[in-house]
Amino acid sequence: MTIKPRRNSPERKAVKPKIPTSGRSAAAPARGVRPNxxxxxxxxxxxxxxxxxxxxxxxxxxxxxxxxxxxxxxxxxxxxxxxxxxxxxxxxxxxxxxxLPVSADDMREIYEVITSLESTAAGLVAKRGIDTNALSSLNEAVKAMDSALERDDLERWAQADEDFHRTLINSCGNGRLIQTVDQFWSQAHRARLLTLRLRPKPTQSNREHAALVKAIAKGDAEAAVRIHQEHRERAGRLLTDLLRKIG
Amino acid sequence: MTIKPRRNSPERKAVKPKIPTSGRSAAAPARGVRPNxxxxxxxxxxxxxxxxxxxxxxxxxxxxxxxxxxxxxxxxxxxxxxxxxxxxxxxxxxxxxxxLPVSADDMREIYEVITSLESTAAGLVAKRGIDTNALSSLNEAVKAMDSALERDDLERWAQADEDFHRTLINSCGNGRLIQTVDQFWSQAHRARLLTLRLRPKPTQSNREHAALVKAIAKGDAEAAVRIHQEHRERAGRLLTDLLRKIG
DNA sequence: GCATTCCTTAATGAATTCATTATTGTACTT
DNA sequence: AAGTACAATAATGAATTCATTAAGGAATGC
CATH class of the missing domain: 1.10.10.10 (Winged helix-like DNA-binding domain superfamily/Winged helix DNA-binding domain)
Structure with missing residues (x-):
């Protein structure tokens, strides 16, 4: 028997069935199924x-x-x-x-949503407790941010910052919240990269992260929410103001 | 010249170009364009x-x-x-x-998100002020809820409740937040209908709505957030507990 | 030179065709 | 009777075909 040739005209480059490595997508491709x-x-x-x-x-x-x-x-x-x-x-x-270009006003909207959901997540994590693994990940991220800041390695800092927030959110025990934050986070990503070198040194950020970890470890939900909210509001203001300035 | 017949086999029932009346859809069909x-x-x-x-x-x-x-x-x-x-x-x-069936745990997730975003919205409305139209809509909705409750008309009450929340959210000045709440709200809708007659009389709800309107009118964002958060948390608990009971 | 109308073209929306593959049912073996 | 192999079927994924229609340009009139 002969192999039937496919009639596909767009040349069939052997499609790698690689699972995309990037963060979970919002419209989740069913788990474990090879991507089409x-x-x-x-x-x-x-x-x-x-x-x-x-x-x-x-x-x-x-x-x-x-x-x-x-x-x-x-x-x-x-x-x-x-x-x-x-x-x-x-x-x-x-x-x-x-x-879609992301205007300053878009960024305000995005940050309002992120601030709201992430603060809630921080509170949930503090209330429900966090497993040892995640907690040490948070501590590592804080350390990484500190050392990156000392060496003025902003890329490294941004990476550690992202790790911190992703770990935090992923520990909140609410899949829908996680996915929604992820979606908005990715929209803010471009702007964050764009403005990374225009922002003042994020020393304040580092302090806030450390304080947040402490509140979570103590199980102080109120404090966790408050700290994270202020953290995000400040970051949001900074970013939107910058975007407004540079257009 | 003759009219070319279409070759469509699925019988072509004159498609009404009616715009769907239901709440805005999440994946927004471009504005003003007739639906395909x-x-x-x-x-x-x-x-x-x-x-x-x-x-x-x-x-x-x-x-x-x-x-x-x-x-x-x-x-x-x-x-x-x-x-x-x-x-x-x-x-x-x-x-x-x-x-997808909505389990009690799903409902917990949904309500956590809704609570977070709606409280934020309430705060934003209080902070930024609300236009007279919307404010009177809120007051009307509160009145409608009260009278519906007196007459034990739960359907009417649920409708007024929905009107209240929709008006509130739509006034927050954040399109992305509005859309996201809408999306989750629609998922909670079925369960709300299902459990409407199983819940205790929502007299407490009515008090909270009135208090919220007062806080917004005064521009007291802190209070607005707090009141709305408690309101939603209570409602969420009630709903998820009920779902857990009736499976 | 500028606006208007008509015509051509390209992009889309949607139906259809085709190949693949999971699933279901059947025959066969033990 | 239970389990396995195999074949038929149905559902999907994706390419292709086709009709429609907006966009852009040419031709015309002012």
């Missing part, structure tokens, strides 16, 4: 957007994206629908998918 | 699910839904992707879309 073309399109496009490789404000046609990704329009279309649901692109008929 | 088949499929399916017409836990195949809605699988598929992104269904290969 639509999943590939979704995560590839998402990465491109979040890394800034597709400029905010620019349009991407279905056909363009399909060609670039080596697949047909169908899965690309599905991916775009998911990205729109996440709020990081809009779809304009006959212009394709437009990567 | 995918939008129709999305809102029809969503209505069916939220009204309980598609039983939680049950599976719906793409082809079934397509036949029922009089369109092909393509737009149905797109709609299902959107519903999955919203977290109200899951998609299992070869079994179709499964309406």
């Amino acid at each position: 073309q639509a999943d590939v399109a979704y995560s590839r496009l998402r990465e491109l957007i979040l890394a800034g490789s597709i400029a905010p404000g620019s349009f991407v046609l279905e056909l363009e994206a399909a060609a670039k990704l080596g697949m047909s329009r169908t899965p690309v279309r599905e991916a775009m629908v998911r990205l729109r649901a996440e709020g990081i692109v809009e779809i304009r008929a006959r212009h394709g998918m437009r990567v | 088949q995918a939008d129709v499929a999305y809102s029809r399916l969503r209505e069916l699910i939220l009204a309980g017409s598609i039983a939680p836990g049950s599976f719906v195949l793409e082809l079934e839904a397509a036949a029922k809605l009089g369109m092909s699988r393509t737009p149905v598929r797109e709609a299902m992707v959107r519903l999955r992104a919203e977290g109200i269904v899951e998609i299992r290969a070869r079994h179709g879309m499964r309406v």
